[in-house]
Amino acid sequence: MGRPPCGDKIGAKKGPWTPGEDIILVSYIQEHGPGNWRSVPSNTGLLRCSKSCRLRWTNYLRPGIKRGNFTEQEEQMIIHLQALLGNRWAAIASYLPQRTDNDIKNYWNTHLKKKLKKVQTGVDGQSQDGFFSTQSVSKGQWERRLQTDIRMAKQALSEALSIDKLNSLTGSKDINLSHPYLRPSLSQGSTYASSAENISRLLENWMKNPPKPAAHQTNSGETMTQNSFNNTMTAGSSSSDEGAFNATTPEAFDSFFSFNSSNSDVSHESVSVDQNANLTPENSLFQEESKPNLGTQVPLTLIEKWLLDDSSAQAPEDLITMTLEDSTGLF
DNA sequence: AACCTGATCAACCGCCCTTAC
DNA sequence: CGTAAGGGCGGTTGATCAGGT
Numbered sequence: 001m002g003r004p005p006c007g008d009k010i011g012a013k014k015g016p017w018t019p020g021e022d023i024i025l026v027s028y029i030q031e032h033g034p035g036n037w038r039s040v041p042s043n044t045g046l047l048r049c050s051k052s053c054r055l056r057w058t059n060y061l062r063p064g065i066k067r068g069n070f071t072e073q074e075e076q077m078i079i080h081l082q083a084l085l086g087n088r089w090a091a092i093a094s095y096l097p098q099r100t101d102n103d104i105k106n107y108w109n110t111h112l113k114k115k116l117k118k119v120q121t122g123v124d125g126q127s128q129d130g131f132f133s134t135q136s137v138s139k140g141q142w143e144r145r146l147q148t149d150i151r152m153a154k155q156a157l158s159e160a161l162s163i164d165k166l167n168s169l170t171g172s173k174d175i176n177l178s179h180p181y182l183r184p185s186l187s188q189g190s191t192y193a194s195s196a197e198n199i200s201r202l203l204e205n206w207m208k209n210p211p212k213p214a215a216h217q218t219n220s221g222e223t224m225t226q227n228s229f230n231n232t233m234t235a236g237s238s239s240s241d242e243g244a245f246n247a248t249t250p251e252a253f254d255s256f257f258s259f260n261s262s263n264s265d266v267s268h269e270s271v272s273v274d275q276n277a278n279l280t281p282e283n284s285l286f287q288e289e290s291k292p293n294l295g296t297q298v299p300l301t302l303i304e305k306w307l308l309d310d311s312s313a314q315a316p317e318d319l320i321t322m323t324l325e326d327s328t329g330l331f
Numbered sequence: 332a333a334c335c336t337g338a339t340c341a342a343c344c345g346c347c348c349t350t351a352c
Numbered sequence: 353c354g355t356a357a358g359g360g361c362g363g364t365t366g367a368t369c370a371g372g373t
Contacts, residue, residue, distance in 0.1 A: 016341070016367080038358065054359075055342070090361055105362075106340055 013047040017056050021046060025053055026061055034062075059102045066098035070107055078104055079112060 017025075028044045034057060037050035046053065059065075070078070074096055081092040089101035089108075096104065 014343070036358095051344095051359080052342080058360095059341075087362065101361075102341080109363095110339060 012041070012049040012052065014052075017048075017060075021048070022056070022061060025056060029057060029061075059100045062100075064098060065100060065103075067103070070099075070111075074099070075112065078108060079116070082108060082112075 024044050024046055025040070028040060032043075034054075037054040040046065040050055040053045041048055048056075077095060078092060081095060085091050087105075087108075089105040093099055093101040093104050
């Protein structure tokens with residue numbers, strides 16, 4: 001039969017994560033890096049299954065996550081990509097480095113689907129939104145447009161691959177500048193801090209409703225980790241609770257997210273939020289986990305152009321004659 | 332003020348793919 | 353090659369919140 005649900009065997013805790021659990025998880029990943037999720041619950045004492053830990057990390061705690069308000073640009077990218085890729089949220093998310101697939105999926109289901117429906121059922125078919133106005137084109141036009149888009153994506157992909165090939169041949173580590181993470185316009189300095197902000201917000205909430213002592217986990221492993229975290233958080237401050245909670249200030253998080261290079265067996269540099277205004281996920285400890293490897297993906301520069309330039313629908317004859325069957329091999 | 336309803340989003344479930352043995 | 357386990361992904365659920373009545 002099927003595998004039992006994650007965590008069933010150990011009676012793992014379910015439901016919303018507490019700030020304390022978040023802290024333990026982040027603290028652990030700070031030390032060991034993401035990956036090997038199976039060992040996370042046992043090593044941290046968290047009463048969560050490995051899958052839950054991974055999900056919590058990738059969808060919420062991971063550095064570089066931007067939350068809330070999607071920009072119109074992001075919205076249009078999602079709509080275009082959804083039309084092209086379908087509900088392949090992870091693939092779509094790879095073009096929006098600051099968003100998680102879960103976030104995009106939720107946004108699609110709650111906002112965009114509704115918005116599209118409204119437009120499609122609307123009498124006028126007109127919208128202030130530039131993209132939606134393009135949805136009213138005839139099916140034939142739309143199909144041709146899609147074919148063109150696919151062809152452009154294919155072209156871009158081959159270019160990206162050729163660059164990768166070149167890089168590997170030359171042994172150059174630097175790189176395909178088209179990689180979304182390497183593009184300053186998208187990988188803004190705030191991305192890393194945003195995770196600290198997430199946790200800061202959590203802790204602020206936690207401060208408002210601090211857990212009662214009785215609610216504290218008694219698991220020895222967790223206690224150990226919590227202590228180590230507290231040591232990190234309270235370093236240089238008084239030992240009072242208030243002192244500990246000073247860790248919720250940005251400065252304290254700077255400290256918290258300053259990685260000790262000695263803790264890492266990889267060559268990432270030790271970094272902190274404040275001294276790296278241009279810090280991006282790719283040079284953080286978490287870089288390899290931050291997003292799927294996009295090394296073979298379409299350069300975002302082209303993708304962006306393709307996605308956002310609604311006037312780029314014109315295409316040479318040969319592009320238009322490309323069949324959808326031809327394009328299926330792309331994906 | 333109380334209740335209802337819809338919107339939002341974090342988290343879970345189950346399936347599938349990949350990888351190690 | 354077959355099997356088991358880990359990890360990734362998309363679909364779905366349920367708790368919470370906001371706005372309306």
